[in-house]
Amino acid sequence: MSLKLLKPITLADKQLFQKFLQQSNYPISEYTFPNLYIWRNYYNFQWxxxxxxxxxxxKTPNDGLIAFPPLASSMKVAYQTLMRYFNDNDLAPEIHRIPECALQILRELDLGxxxxxxxxxxxxxxxxxxxATLSxxxxxxxxxxxxxxxxRNNWKYEAISSENVEEIFDMQNEWCDFRSCSENASLNQENQGIIELLNNWNDFELMGGxxxxxxxIAAFTIGECLPKDWMVIHVExxxxxxDGIYQAINYNFIKNIPNTILWVNREQDLGHESLREAKMRYHPDHFSKKYTYWK
Structure with missing residues (x-):
């Protein structure tokens, strides 16, 4: 069975993943290699x-499989192949984080x-x-x-570099101690992911401030420039x-990203009410909507 050929994501898979990600060009924050890599253990990703x-x-605890959007040069072929894989392996189909642009494809396939x-x-x-202007x-x-x-503060903004990475580790450790990251699976995985990004800074095409x-250091952020004209903010x-530290790091970082960037993806709120309120205060232009499918 092809299930036996599934394998976890490693850093060595970066080039292959980026090729498929660029072919598909899904407008969702999950689909960048750094993001998939740092969350690979939390979601037990297999590919x-x-x-x-x-x-x-x-991969779920009971050895079930939940799919994320398939990647290929043709979106229709990609979803046809995914459904064939579910059928060939006698699995009930379930797909998460489906971008809105794929809904018409799913309807055309008439999957029920x-x-x-x-x-x-x-x-x-x-x-x-x-x-960048807050006008x-x-x-x-x-x-x-x-x-x-x-x-009120004697402050300074600077870009992330090899010269300040160790200080960022110190700040992240303090942030995690304050919020008891070790007692929260999601925060603990995010902390490990941030450490991996910083330790492998030169292996990823990232920007930070x-x-x-x-x-x-009282604040830091990490973003990634993506094809065409947009950026996703992975960490803040x-x-x-x-007071005002988050407004300061967001504003100063955005002011310093390349002029070619026209759109900024500030990721999701995960259903946290306080985070949703904070994100809505920035008045998004629109949402990159996602959906779940199951049968």
Whole structure:
């Protein structure tokens, strides 16, 4: 059975994954290699190239398989191949994080089953110019917080480099100690993922920035420039003892990303009410909607 050929994601798979990711060009935050790599253990990702299509699965504790969107040059062929794989292996089909652009394909295939919105995983999409200027009445409260931060603190912005990575580790450790990451599976995996990104900084095409207050790093963020004209923000951490720190790191980082970037994906809120409220205060231009299918 082809199930035996499934394998976990490793750093050596980067080039192959990037080829398929660029072919498919899904507008969702999950589908960048750094993101898949750092969450590979949490989701127990397994993959296979099957009939020239890269199939990605989450392996469940009972050895079931939940598919993520298939990757191939033709979206229709990709989903046909995925459904054939489910059928060949006598598996009930279930697909998570389906982008809106794939819904018509699923309907054309006339698969039956159920499709449901996955609001908790919708990505927040912003025009870069809006985040880089914060102009207009709708950003008034954010500007006020940012101005207070700038006037109350002796601060400085700088890019992430090999010279400040060790200090970022120190700040991340303090952030995790404060929030008891070791007692929360998701926060613990995110912490391990951040450490992996920083330890392998030169292996990923990433950008990042930090805010120093009185010379000490109090916030950092990590983003990734993607094909065409958009960026996804993977990480944003700040010391909440400094009011306005998140507004400061977001604003200063966006101001310093390449001019070719027109759109910024600030990822999902995962259904956390406070996070949803914070993200909505930035008034996204639109959402990259995702759905779940099962039969």
């Amino acid at each position: 296979i190239v099957y009939n020239e299509t890269l199939l990605l699965f989450q 089953g159920t499709i449901m919105e996955d609001r908790d995983n919708w990505d927040y999409i912003h025009e870069k110019i809006q985040l 207009g009445k709708k950003y008034q409260n954010i500007r006020k917080k940012l101005n207070k931060f700038e006037h 930090v805010i120093r207050i009185d010379g000490v 951490k700040g010391d909440v003892n400094f």
